[in-house]
Amino acid sequence: MRTDDLDFVLPPDLIAQAPLPDRAESRLLRYQRDSRTLAHHRFAELPALLREGDLLVFNDARVTPARFTLIKDTGGKVEGLFLAERSPGEWSVLLKNHGPINPQRTLRFIDAEEIGARVTAQGSEGEYRLIVNSSDPALVLLARIGRMPLPPYIKRHKEHDDRDAMDRQRYQTIFARSEGSVAAPTAGLHFTDALLANLTHRGIERAFVTLHVGLGTFKPVTSDTLESHHMHIERYTISEEAAQAINRAKRERRRIIPVGTTSARVLESQPEGDLGPTTGETGIFIYPPYRWKHSSALITNFHLPRSTLIALVGAMVGLDEQKRIYAEAIAQRYRFFSYGDAMFVD
Numbered sequence: 278m279r280t281d282d283l284d285f286v287l288p289p290d291l292i293a294q295a296p297l298p299d300r301a302e303s304r305l306l307r308y309q310r311d312s313r314t315l316a317h318h319r320f321a322e323l324p325a326l327l328r329e330g331d332l333l334v335f336n337d338a339r340v341t342p343a344r345f346t347l348i349k350d351t352g353g354k355v356e357g358l359f360l361a362e363r364s365p366g367e368w369s370v371l372l373k374n375h376g377p378i379n380p381q382r383t384l385r386f387i388d389a390e391e392i393g394a395r396v397t398a399q400g401s402e403g404e405y406r407l408i409v410n411s412s413d414p415a416l417v418l419l420a421r422i423g424r425m426p427l428p429p430y431i432k433r434h435k436e437h438d439d440r441d442a443m444d445r446q447r448y449q450t451i452f453a454r455s456e457g458s459v460a461a462p463t464a465g466l467h468f469t470d471a472l473l474a475n476l477t478h479r480g481i482e483r484a485f486v487t488l489h490v491g492l493g494t495f496k497p498v499t500s501d502t503l504e505s506h507h508m509h510i511e512r513y514t515i516s517e518e519a520a521q522a523i524n525r526a527k528r529e530r531r532r533i534i535p536v537g538t539t540s541a542r543v544l545e546s547q548p549e550g551d552l553g554p555t556t557g558e559t560g561i562f563i564y565p566p567y568r569w570k571h572s573s574a575l576i577t578n579f580h581l582p583r584s585t586l587i588a589l590v591g592a593m594v595g596l597d598e599q600k601r602i603y604a605e606a607i608a609q610r611y612r613f614f615s616y617g618d619a620m621f622v623d
Contacts, residue, residue: 278502278503278504278564278565278596279501279502279503280498280499280500280501280502280503280506280583281501282591282596283498283503283582283583283584283587283588283591284582284583285582285600285603285604285607286582287582287607287613288607291607291610291611291612291613291617292430292431292612292613292614292617293431293612293613293614293615293616293617293618294431294432294616295443295447295616296447296448296466296616299469300320300447300451300466300467300468300469300472301319301320301321301467301468301469301471301472302319302320302321303319303320303467303612303617303618303619304317304318304319304320304611304612304618304619305317305318305319305320305322305323305326305467305618305619305620305621306318306602306605306606306609306611306618306619306620306621307326307620307621307623308594308598308602308620308621308622308623309623310594310598310622310623313598315602315605317609320467320472320618320619321472323472323476323576323621324472324475324476324478324479324481325479326621326623327476327479327481327534328481328532329479329480329481330480330481330482330526330529330531330532331481331482331531331532331534332481332482332483332484332522332523332526332531332532332533332534333476333481333482333483333484333534333535333536333576334483334484334485334486334519334523334533334534334535334536334540334543334544335450335452335462335465335468335483335484335485335486335536335537335540336450336462336465336485336486336487336488336490336536336537336539336540336543337450337452337453337454337455337485337486337487338453338455338457338458338461338462338487338488338489338490338539339449339453339454339455339456339457339458340425340426340448340449340453340458340459340460340461340490341359341416341419341423341426341456341457341458341459342419342420342423342424342425342426342441342445343358343359343360343419343423343425343426343459344356344357344358344359344423344424344425344426345357345358345359345386345387345388345419345422345423345424346386346387346388347384347385347386347387347394348384348385348386348387348390349382349384350382350383353374353376354374354387355372355373355374355375355384356372356373356374357370357371357372357373357407358370358371358372358426358459358492359415359419359423359459360404360459360492362414362415362416363406365414366408366409366410366411367406367407367408367409368406368407368408368409368415369400369404369405369406369407370404370405370406370407371403371404371405371492372396372405372407375396375405378396378397378398378399378405379396380395380396380397381395382395382396383395384396386422388421388422389418389421389422392409392410392411392418393409393410394407394408394409394410395407395408416456424441424444425441425444425445425448426459426460427444427448427615428460428614428615430581430614430615431614431615431616447466447616448461448466448615448616449461449466450462450465450466450468451468451469451470451473452465452468452473452485455487455489455514457489457512458489458490458491459489459490459491459492460490460491460492460615461490461615462488462490462536462537462539462540463537463578463614463615463616464536464537464538464540464576464577464578464619465536465537466615466616467619468536482522482526484518484519484522484523485516485519486513486514486515486516486519486540486543486544487513487514487543488511488512488513488539488540488542488543488559489511489512489513490511490539491509491510491511492509493508493509493510493511493585496509496584496585497581497582497583497584498583498584498585498588503562503564503588506562506585508560508561508562508585509560510558510559510560511539511542511558511559511560512556512557512558513542513543513546513556513557513558513559514555514556515543515547515552515553515554515555515556516554517554519554520551520552520553520554520555523544523552523571524551524552527551527571532573532574532623533571533572533573534572534573534574534575534576534623535572535575535576536576537576537577537578538575538577538580538586538589538590541563541572541575541577541589542559542561542563542589543559544570544571544572545561545563545569545570545571545572546559546561547570547571548570549570552571562585562588563585563588563589563592564585564588564589564591564592565588565591565592565595565596566592567592569592569593572593573623574621574622574623575590575593575621575622576619576620576621576622577589577590577619577620577622578613578614578615578617578618578619578620579603579606579611579612579613579614579617579618579619579620580613580614581614587599587603590602590620590622593622594622602620606618606620
């Protein structure tokens with residue numbers, strides 16, 4: 278399949294730069310595959326569009342405030358993104374504006390100048406090893422001095438630095454609990470406590486899996502064909518409780534509906550038949566044609582052109598219909614990407 282088939286022109290003003298005041302007031306475009314019909318709703322109406330007994334599968338990954346700034350002894354700044362703590366005080370990071378590596382040079386965190394750091398090695402795919410002189414674990418230190426790792430299409434400038442407090446709350450689902458993502462599972466951002474209570478009242482069940490979203494989520498497909506694309510790897514966990522809930526729904530022929538492409542990738546990474554509790558890594562790339570094993574429908578946001586995420590949507594609805602849905606969303610001025618509106622495919 279050619280990557281060009283996933284391209285489209287998006288007016289820049291449709292890229293949402295901030296969330297709506299009320300999470301559930303986002304718009305929701307519903308696409309019904311049997312009839313190929315489109316309808317326009319508010320996300321708060323979702324419970325009425327579902328069936329009693331449906332099982333929603335959420336990703337409970339929590340976004341780490343992974344962005345940080347280091348300052349050189351010359352006064353120059355180095356922008357960093359935390360990826361992982363390999364051992365105490367040894368971080369894997371991405372760096373911008375670093376220049377030549379000098380392991381003797383001590384850098385300081387701009388928001389905690391008492392803490393020094395040294396870049397000691399460069400790894401694969403632009404990663405660096407950073408030795409941090411702090412007794413705090415990385416996640417504890419970043420909770421204090423880090424900033425939310427917003428995707429590059431959301432612009433934050435110095436005069437808006439105070440918006441990080443808002444992003445710390447809103448670029449996080451209300452059920453986030455498993456720390457370690459560098460991006461939010463954005464389809465879950467629309468849910469509120471009131472909406473979850475309404476789902477329960479209507480007999481709609483939910484289960485939680487974990488997939489720690491990586492930077493590859495936003496990486497465009499640069500190869501001419503999807504078959505040539507090298508998919509990123511992400512870690513996931515399915516608990517015993519989640520596996521049992523999913524297996525019950527399968528046995529009772531109830532719909533299993535992943536909330537977001539991340540939850541869909543966790544489900545579809547499992548073999549056919551019953552699921553068991555597991556922790557592992559997935560590099561599954563879902564694109565047309567694809568035979569879905571566990572997912573009956575999908576709730577998701579609107580995605581980047583030429584991305585693995587829009588390829589997954591195309592695998593759910595068909596390529597021609599995906600193009601028609603997105604053309605309608607643009608014509609109706611839906612808000613796109615992480616802080617944007619959502620669609621429900623059933």
